[in-house]
Amino acid sequence: MKIQVFGSGCATCKKLFELTKKATDELGLGVEVEYSTDVQKIIDMGLMSSPVLAIDGKPVLVGRVPEVEKIKEIIAQNTK
């Protein structure tokens, strides 16, 4: 499983990265969260908002930073 956060390098995007790391740690998934500031990747996925959380290349959260609990929920839902 690959968990990635794409952003334009802004503070909000870094926050999503930090929270996602925390979420995977708390879930005990043992995977590295990858952080990329390559905006073109966001466009290639057909999206236009930043930041994006993607699991195995599929965007699961777009354009906002929710609470850690919500991120955990989203990750759990998409890794079954």
Added chain:
Amino acid sequence: MFYPLQLLADWLTYGIFRIAPNTLLASAVDFFIFDTTKIFILLAVIIFCVSIIRSYLPPEKIRAVLAHKNQYVGNALASLLGIVTPFCSCSAIPLFLGFIQAGVPLGTTFSFLVASPMINEVALVMLLGLFGWKIAAIYVTSGLVIAMFSGAIIGKLKVENLVEPFVYQNTAGAAVDLARMTRKERVIYAKDYVLDILKKVWLYVVIGIGVGAWIHGYVPADLIARYAGGGTWYAVPLAVLIGIPLYSNAAGIIPLVSVLTEKGVSMGTTLAFMMSVTALSLPEFMILKKVMKPKLIGLFAGIVAIGILLTGFLFNAII
């Protein structure tokens, strides 16, 4: 409409805090309670409604609409759609790339980039709550006109060569089919968004209205009117200059401005100031350097600034 809130503010000020009526302190406290409660209620209601509309119009859908329109229809539509789209400088680059690479014309893209931050729901609420619907309507209409014209002018100038070459070398991926939301999900989305915004702006609102309440009670009116009244020609350009670095604090700045207007700053100057705060943003310009040459950023900022200046002078002359 907000009469019950005035009763609440009066009751708290005179009944609970037992502040002697007709003192400066009483008028400041009363003003503070009334304005903060009113603004928070308006924020919750209006942002909720805008979020519901927005849940039907993600940027990916807006792009699909804009990619097929002729230039002028595109400028108008892009400006209108900019109103309901939230804008954060984080999304400036992805929006720009996404639009251009999907074939949306440069001018149309700029119309959107001007309208989206300038006419946002927080500014709208603050204007509505503190200035009334007429000024709010003037603000939105002028903002739309500026966005349409700026975009149309940039489109006419044929400055595609000032966009970084890599932008045109890629094409956007096919839009993902974002799962359709159920009605319940839309309500949850809107509620979350309201809480998000409130968390972000409440402190600015409280400080802004607090300082405003202090000015309301304590600063003499003629002091400000002498320097920023309608008679001084430099008031509008100065207001625009001061507004540039104050980006994203519309929530804290509009209450201050509203009190200054009450104390004699003329309406055109006020409008120009608020537009400059929301539309001309230094951090956003820095970020845009990744996708376009500084000359184009300068052009863009210059055209929008001229539009704002004209709006300021116009309303100073007629209101």
